[in-house]
Amino acid sequence: MTSAGKLKVVAHSEREIVITRFFNAPRNLVFEAHTKPELVRRWLLGPPGWTMPVCEIDFRVGGRYRYVWRNADGREMGMGGVHREILRPERIVSTQLFDEDWTGGETVGTLVLAEHNGKTTMTNTVQYASREARDAALKTGMTDGMEAGYGKLDELLASL
Amino acid sequence: MQPISYGNQPPQRLDATFAALADPTRRAILARLASGEASVTELAEPFAMSQPAISKHLKVLERAGLVSRGRDAQRRPVRVEAAPLVEANNWLENYRRILERNFQRLDTLLDEMKAERRKHWRAGAKRQQQKGKRQ
Numbered sequence: 704m705t706s707a708g709k710l711k712v713v714a715h716s717e718r719e720i721v722i723t724r725f726f727n728a729p730r731n732l733v734f735e736a737h738t739k740p741e742l743v744r745r746w747l748l749g750p751p752g753w754t755m756p757v758c759e760i761d762f763r764v765g766g767r768y769r770y771v772w773r774n775a776d777g778r779e780m781g782m783g784g785v786h787r788e789i790l791r792p793e794r795i796v797s798t799q800l801f802d803e804d805w806t807g808g809e810t811v812g813t814l815v816l817a818e819h820n821g822k823t824t825m826t827n828t829v830q831y832a833s834r835e836a837r838d839a840a841l842k843t844g845m846t847d848g849m850e851a852g853y854g855k856l857d858e859l860l861a862s863l
Numbered sequence: 864m865q866p867i868s869y870g871n872q873p874p875q876r877l878d879a880t881f882a883a884l885a886d887p888t889r890r891a892i893l894a895r896l897a898s899g900e901a902s903v904t905e906l907a908e909p910f911a912m913s914q915p916a917i918s919k920h921l922k923v924l925e926r927a928g929l930v931s932r933g934r935d936a937q938r939r940p941v942r943v944e945a946a947p948l949v950e951a952n953n954w955l956e957n958y959r960r961i962l963e964r965n966f967q968r969l970d971t972l973l974d975e976m977k978a979e980r981r982k983h984w985r986a987g988a989k990r991q992q993q994k995g996k997r998q
Contacts, residue, residue, distance in 0.1 A: 746966075
């Protein structure tokens with residue numbers, strides 16, 4: 704296996720979460736893996752038992768993308784959005800909205816790929832539409848958990 | 864760009880837990896309580912805060928089930944309750960695992976893409992060589 708890097712998820716400001724991961728590959732490949740449907744549907748699947756029957760990407764500024772996942776029980780989860788900015792092979796800004804809208808409105812994702820010695824550091828920043836949207840997203844528990852931060856929780860749990 | 868829920872919705876109860884944990888003072892209070900129970904006066908000491916302000920934070924923590932108050936009528940010591948923290952942490956770990964599983968699949972895919980590209984290059988180099996020989 705490659706020495707691919709540890710996943711980091713942290714809260715950046717009251718409106719953002721930042722997901723960082725290292726990949727043992729040049730960034731043009733990481734970029735392709737994020738933008739070609741036949742490649743995306745091979746890894747962006749989630750927990751075991753989920754497939755990705757719909758993966759459509761109109762990869763140009765203003766172009767839409769649409770993802771739908773389905774689990775063994777037939778439960779579906781969909782999301783989609785529009786590409787706002789494309790800088791090959793280093794930066795993609797896109798909007799994202801889940802069908803169930805558990806994030807309290809549209810979010811904006813900024814994917815940045817930095818290459819060093821043929822290896823890539825990916826930084827994915829998810830920004831909520833507003834403080835209110837972020838607070839609405841808190842209702843799902845997810846962002847708020849991020850706010851608390853894994854490190855903080857780990858610390859607390861370790862000290863209990 | 865990363866789907867997050869996959870039906871991994873946090874239990875309703877976690878809303879209160881996460882909301883309580885979002886505040887740095889409340890996290891500091893919990894960290895302090897981790898080393899043993901304390902009275903409100905004792906808890907207020909390290910913070911530049913009035914006792915009523917600390918009491919307000921404690922009420923949020925108590926409603927979230929993160930702390931409980933002792934019976935001692937005078938002192939009413941505050942102590943930390945681990946169960947909701949464990950539950951919140953489990954949910955976050957689950958979320959992290961989902962993301963990490965995706966990225967591990969991406970690692971495998973990238974390895975394949977790299978191998979594919981090398982093969983391509985080698986084939987290209989060979990063609991160049993053969994072309995050179997023919998000339």
